[in-house]
Amino acid sequence: MTDILKFSIPGKPEYVGTVRLAISSLANCAGFDIEAVEDIKVAVSEACTNVVCHGKPNREECYEVDCEVGDGRITISVVDRAGGYDMANYQRPVLDCDCPKEGGLGLFIIKALMDEVDIFSEIGMGTSIKMVKYLSRI
Amino acid sequence: MTDILKFSIPGKPEYVGTVRLAISSLANCAGFDIEAVEDIKVAVSEACTNVVCHGKPNREECYEVDCEVGDGRITISVVDRAGGYDMANYQRPVLDCDCPKEGGLGLFIIKALMDEVDIFSEIGMGTSIKMVKYLSRI
Amino acid sequence: MSLQLQSSYNNELDQWELTAKGEVDISTAPQLRKYLDGAYQEKKADILLLLDELNYIDSTGLGVIIGAFGRMQESENRIKLVNPRDNIKKLLSITSLDRILCSDC
Amino acid sequence: MSLQLQSSYNNELDQWELTAKGEVDISTAPQLRKYLDGAYQEKKADILLLLDELNYIDSTGLGVIIGAFGRMQESENRIKLVNPRDNIKKLLSITSLDRILCSDC
Ligand SMILES: Nc1ncnc2c1ncn2[C@@H]1O[C@H](COP(=O)(O)OP(=O)(O)O)[C@@H](O)[C@H]1O
Ligand SMILES: Nc1ncnc2c1ncn2[C@@H]1O[C@H](COP(=O)(O)OP(=O)(O)O)[C@@H](O)[C@H]1O
Numbered sequence: 001m002t003d004i005l006k007f008s009i010p011g012k013p014e015y016v017g018t019v020r021l022a023i024s025s026l027a028n029c030a031g032f033d034i035e036a037v038e039d040i041k042v043a044v045s046e047a048c049t050n051v052v053c054h055g056k057p058n059r060e061e062c063y064e065v066d067c068e069v070g071d072g073r074i075t076i077s078v079v080d081r082a083g084g085y086d087m088a089n090y091q092r093p094v095l096d097c098d099c100p101k102e103g104g105l106g107l108f109i110i111k112a113l114m115d116e117v118d119i120f121s122e123i124g125m126g127t128s129i130k131m132v133k134y135l136s137r138i
Numbered sequence: 139m140t141d142i143l144k145f146s147i148p149g150k151p152e153y154v155g156t157v158r159l160a161i162s163s164l165a166n167c168a169g170f171d172i173e174a175v176e177d178i179k180v181a182v183s184e185a186c187t188n189v190v191c192h193g194k195p196n197r198e199e200c201y202e203v204d205c206e207v208g209d210g211r212i213t214i215s216v217v218d219r220a221g222g223y224d225m226a227n228y229q230r231p232v233l234d235c236d237c238p239k240e241g242g243l244g245l246f247i248i249k250a251l252m253d254e255v256d257i258f259s260e261i262g263m264g265t266s267i268k269m270v271k272y273l274s275r276i
Numbered sequence: 277m278s279l280q281l282q283s284s285y286n287n288e289l290d291q292w293e294l295t296a297k298g299e300v301d302i303s304t305a306p307q308l309r310k311y312l313d314g315a316y317q318e319k320k321a322d323i324l325l326l327l328d329e330l331n332y333i334d335s336t337g338l339g340v341i342i343g344a345f346g347r348m349q350e351s352e353n354r355i356k357l358v359n360p361r362d363n364i365k366k367l368l369s370i371t372s373l374d375r376i377l378c379s380d381c
Numbered sequence: 382m383s384l385q386l387q388s389s390y391n392n393e394l395d396q397w398e399l400t401a402k403g404e405v406d407i408s409t410a411p412q413l414r415k416y417l418d419g420a421y422q423e424k425k426a427d428i429l430l431l432l433d434e435l436n437y438i439d440s441t442g443l444g445v446i447i448g449a450f451g452r453m454q455e456s457e458n459r460i461k462l463v464n465p466r467d468n469i470k471k472l473l474s475i476t477s478l479d480r481i482l483c484s485d486c
Contacts, residue, residue, distance in 0.1 A: 003153070007145050008145075009143055010143065012141065013408040017167070018143070022157075029155070049406070049439065095477040102445075112475045151303040158332075180367065191302065233371055238345075240339045240342045241335075244335045247367065247371065250370045
């Protein structure tokens with residue numbers, strides 16, 4: 001049995017913190033330890049930040065954060081209709097160099113912190129990023 | 139211009155705290171002072187608790203918390219399909235006596251803390267409670 | 277959300293001293309009820325509930341305290357709230373519970 | 382969510398000491414950028430960023446720090462992070478930023 005929670009949030013910077021707080025409370029309820037709660041918090045925050053930053057057409061539009069809790073894992077999907085992007089153009093950031101770039105860390109951090117990450121983006125439409133974290137990583 | 143946020147939450151005790159945290163972050167963003175944030179937090183928590191406690195038919199079903207922020211106020215509606223109740227039977231708690239009753243304080247507290255409260259309940263269906271708090275009470 | 281409870285019996289003053297930290301709501305109120313009843317069953321005496329570090333309580337938690345208050349009346353014992361924070365003081369005052377549960381709040 | 386910033390110039394060590402408390406995310410990162418740039422424009426020197434009480438930072442905040450780091454390189458000044466909490470340490474290590482931004486974290 002899993003529980004489903006959904007949040008619908010305007011694409012504005014000031015509400016990313018609200019989502020972050022709700023998600024950390026949820027992850028905490030679900031039994032994740034402090035470190036995992038932090039990981040989930042950061043990952044979801046990065047996904048929301050991407051919607052708010054890169055969603056060009058209509059900043060005011062809402063995006064959805066859907067959470068499924070139970071069966072030893074938490075699954076969080078951040079779904080926007082903010083225009084999408086061409087995933088083929090995505091370049092992993094070059095780390096470990098002496099002049100790091102200011103942007104481009106978000107997706108890298110999400111992938112590093114979550115156990116499974118699936119992104120689906122349709123240009124002209126929107127993006128959906130699904131992230132899974134297991135209670136105890138096997 | 140107002141912003142609309144919606145939360146859909148399973149009717150279980152453990153998620154009332156998640157809603158409470160999200161709502162206090164929201165009220166804080168909206169510019170309410172600490173005391174008002176506390177008032178809003180308690181009122182919403184009481185409304186959610188009522189859904190979880192009195193929603194008889196199907197505890198697992200989700201209820202909705204809808205928030206509208208802006209224009210100098212926050213409006214929060216807690217909407218359930220948990221069976222409703224006969225509002226004509228509602229009795230204000232007898233306070234200030236020497237043997238207070240264990241239950242029956244929830245709606246009284248909500249009305250004391252919020253500026254406007256409207257309840258609509260349909261027996262066999264569900265309940266909707268709409269609460270408004272103004273940024274600066276005139 | 278979590279609630280931490282601690283209790284000790286003060287032999288000199290013949291009373292229970294219970295410290296509650298965190299939040300009392302619908303998910304943690306049963307814990308508080310068990311603790312209050314457990315202490316009272318172990319030894320019938322007044323209960324001091326020390327609230328310095330309690331951040332939050334709502335009608336569910338107040339209900340539990342009222343319940344304990346009622347059950348303790350038969351043996352003329354009392355439950356007293358000590359040092360509630362401002363937000364909790366406000367609830368106690370709105371509900372007039374301060375009159376019977378507080379001596380100084 | 383909020384971020385509190387405080388700065389002072391240490392004349393003995395010839396460096397800025399900036400304390401950041403709270404959270405750096407998309408809504409507060411502009412504040413951090415302004416502060417870092419403001420200090421550096423006032424006086425070109427190394428910047429120590431004291432993170433003891435910073436609870437949270439994400440890629441937006443790290444980006445701001447990287448930006449300042451880049452702009453300071455021309456005059457060979459550095460920005461150093463001091464005492465980050467474990468969650469922030471983890472992010473710095475994942476992104477290999479610890480190599481250039483930390484001397485002891
Ligand atoms: N939800 C989204 N909507 C539109 N574009 C996105 C979205 N998420 C990511 N992108 C695109 O992917 C790129 C890489 O994202 P990310 O790794 O988070 O770095 P950054 O956001 O700092 O550029 C972004 O620059 C943007 O072009
Ligand atoms: N969402 C709801 N669904 C069904 N019944 C409700 C709901 N909210 C309130 N009630 C009814 O109204 C009564 C009074 O509620 P309240 O003042 O909160 O006190 P309490 O919940 O302690 O009984 C409840 O006992 C219940 O019968």
